[in-house]
Amino acid sequence: MxxxxxxxxxxxxxxxxxxxxxxxxxxxxxxxxxxxxxxxxxxxxxxxxxxxxxxxxxxxxxxxxxxxxxxxxxxxxxxxxxxxxxxxxxxxxxxxxxxxxxxxxxxxxxxxxxxxxxxxxxxxxxxxxxxxxxxxxxxxxxxxxxxxxxxxxxxxxxxxxxxxTTINGLRFPRKLYINLAENGYPVYFGERVALKAGEFLKENVAGKKILIVSQENIFQLYGKKLEENLNEKGFKTGVYLLPQGEVAKSMEYILKLYDKALEFGLRRHDTVIAFGGGVVGDATGFFAATYLRGINFIQIPTTLLSMVDSSVGGKVGINLPQGKNLVGAFYQPKIVLIDTTYLKTLPRREVLAGLAEVYKAFLIADYDLAEWLSKVDLAKLRQREWQKLIQAAVKIKARVVTIDEREEGLRAVLNLGHTLGHAIEGVYGFKSILHGEAVALGILWETKFSKDLGLLPPEEYEKISFFINKNYSYLKLNSTVTPENLLLFMEKDKKNRENITFMLLKKIGEYPEPKELNSQQVLQWLTKNFTREDF
The missing domain is CATH 3.40.50.300 (P-loop containing nucleotide triphosphate hydrolases)
Known part of the structure; x- marks a missing residue:
């Protein structure tokens, strides 16, 4: 660099x-x-x-x-x-x-x-x-x-x-700058880059208090080192731990987070750090956007999914019982630190959940990388190869977000697999199945839908089906996942206009296109094609 x-x-x-x-x-x-x-x-x-x-x-x-x-x-x-x-x-x-x-x-x-x-x-x-x-x-x-x-x-x-510009002898991480009309920000990639958090913040934020929002499992492993680094640079730190799972993305815990911030004395020029996976980033970002009408927000994602997807782009929000991310905002972080050290202790299910978002990025923008990923042995990937894979996925998202920050057009291409994926999560009550797992199944079925409509060539669908079945065959859906129940959640999807909106792929490596279908058309197709045994 x-x-x-x-x-x-x-x-x-x-x-x-x-x-x-x-x-x-x-x-x-x-x-x-x-x-x-x-x-x-x-x-x-x-x-x-x-x-x-x-x-x-x-x-x-x-x-x-x-x-x-x-x-x-x-x-x-x-x-x-x-x-x-x-x-x-x-x-x-x-x-x-x-x-x-x-x-x-x-x-x-x-x-x-x-x-x-x-x-x-x-x-x-x-x-x-x-x-x-x-x-x-x-x-x-x-x-x-x-x-x-x-x-x-x-x-x-x-x-x-x-x-x-070194970390324990390692060369400084790579940098990608997210170019937005306002509030652009750098993303840093590398092993142990989070150990530079205090260094970055020392000159970039005015306040001296930092509230770290995390979850118990990740904080016990890595949180104390992060706190020590911030304290060494003169920051006073507080910690708030959210519960595990999507339940953390609820107004109940946002209200508790407001209470913690007020008790800690967090002011407008102070900072909040999201230290965890996508749930932590979404909830913390929503808090940052709304507390005192907006405070400094830093993302330190600790799961593969949050590294390649939710930490970049500024979408923050919480769930309602009726659906996922129905309350939220666009609020950009000041800095994103993607530290691949955290992948070493990430459970395999979490790795595969993140892999779905990586694969989605490659499907919509890079044929060669999609082909490479379908053949690679994940167990043999080295740390530097993970860094390159993550950076490639983030670059794809960054290109889209730079053009369309607020999802007024192009950014919708990132929703491949998400219409059905979010519906699967909703039927499960946002429990038991991980977001990336649901997206993987959504990609499989939405590309099948695209093939059946004559948009995606059958041989390209077969490549996608091979990848999903190779990596996600362990997923078995329960009896509540029916066409009727899926439709209930798809009808409430925030991406919809008059009808249910899908992003349908025509060719691997090219942006998918929006397709609106009415509820009857969707139910008819699901009833004819959907069986839980296919997952």
């Missing part, structure tokens, strides 16, 4: 960047020098001949070219962050380190102001203070890590960067 250095002119980006690149044995790119080399002009000459606006356009063009790099150290220009589109590119280019220092300190470091066009005219001190006031918020916006460089040598700063 690239490391990008940002900061004021004179912050040491170029000098520190060169040393860092040597230490890490990486290529070094100086954005200003790259522009000078390709134009044959100095930065000062470009400003004099064409003006600052022209120079900023050049910067943005060169930033785009840098996306070809994957393991470089990159020093940006001091003003690169002033353009909104450039900030977006910087966030997506890699891990961003803000080399922070006060204008007074930087002035003492600067020797040749003639090479810095914005400081060469007028009073350099006043100009630098003006730049600091204008740009500091932008540096902070793009930064993953903020390092104060005052009173430290270049070598000490480099060592700080190396220490901050």
């Amino acid at each position: 690239n490391i990008i250095l940002v900061g004021l002119p004179g912050a040491g980006k170029t000098h520190i960047g060169r040393i860092l690149a040597r230490k890490l044995k990486r290529n070094f790119v100086d954005l200003d020098r790259k522009i000078e080399e390709e134009t044959g002009l100095t930065i000062k000459e470009i400003f004099a001949r064409f003006g600052e606006r022209y120079f900023r356009r050049l910067e943005e063009e060169k930033l785009q070219e840098l996306f070809q790099l994957h393991n470089a150290v990159i020093a940006t220009g001091g003003g690169t962050v002033e353009q909104r589109r450039a900030r977006k590119k910087i966030k997506n280019l890699g891990l961003v380190v803000y080399l922070q220092a006060s204008p007074e300190v930087i002035l003492k470091r600067l020797q040749n102001l003639d090479k810095r066009p914005l400081l060469a005219q007028g009073n350099p001190e006043e100009k630098l203070f003006e730049l600091y006031r204008r740009r500091d918020k932008f540096y902070r916006e793009v930064a993953d890590i903020i390092l104060n460089t005052e009173g430290t040598s270049s070598l000490e700063v480099v060592q700080k960067i190396i220490e901050t």
Whole structure:
């Protein structure tokens, strides 16, 4: 992953960047020098001949070219962050380190102001203070890590960067930035990345109190280490444990969570962390969206399903007796930390539940990955392969969510298998069967429906049927799962308009399309085709 250095002119980006690149044995790119080399002009000459606006356009063009790099150290220009589109590119280019220092300190470091066009005219001190006031918020916006460089040598700063970008000797995790019109956020992937929670939050949230919402089983295994990390960084922590299962996604426990937050003294600038699976993330996100009209929300998913699905995208909510997720909101987390360490203790059923969402992502957007997953032996997957698999699934969801954050169109493609899947969960009273297991069965039957309607080629359905039966043959539905009972829940599905809406696949690797059918059509098809023995 690239490391990008940002900061004021004179912050040491170029000098520190060169040393860092040597230490890490990486290529070094100086954005200003790259522009000078390709134009044959100095930065000062470009400003004099064409003006600052022209120079900023050049910067943005060169930033785009840098996306070809994957393991470089990159020093940006001091003003690169002033353009909104450039900030977006910087966030997506890699891990961003803000080399922070006060204008007074930087002035003492600067020797040749003639090479810095914005400081060469007028009073350099006043100009630098003006730049600091204008740009500091932008540096902070793009930064993953903020390092104060005052009173430290270049070598000490480099060592700080190396220490901050490693975890117990492991290289820093990969990063994916979720580009939204507002409230975009980074997702970090890697082993033991959760041990960096305090590091990330220290510079990104104003409040000093953090309420961790979790469940007893996962908190006993990993919660204390998370608390210790946050406490070491100066945060005061509280813990609230939800019960196991979908029962936690109810107004009863949300009200108890409000009481706990008030008792703990949680204020608007403080933070709540969802530390658990999809149930914890959904309930905690709904709490975060509604408590004090919205507080900082961090996702640390601990199940495969929550890593690849519910932790990214901002859908939060709770259930009603009449159906799943009928009360909720769109509320984006500030950061998502996907730590694959937690997969080591995840029960096999939970792994398979998450696998269904991974397979769904590949079915709708990547034929090659769907084919690969159908052949792979899960027991032989190594930690790094799990990381790549998870990142691939999250990337697919991120592309969709970036275009359609609030499910007004394209985002509905993510609902493949969910119309029938949610109905199966509802018939079970949201107990006994896991969400991912129900989605797996939903994928099987909705793709069969698509085949029967002449949309999906039979040979493609057979591939999907093979994958589901290979991994989920242990599922046996009880006698309450009848066409009539399934229909009752499908009719209440929040995705419906006038009729029941399905997302039907036409080709593996391509987005499914919506199809509305009335209740009679659905019941007729289910009565003719549905048998519990098929599961």
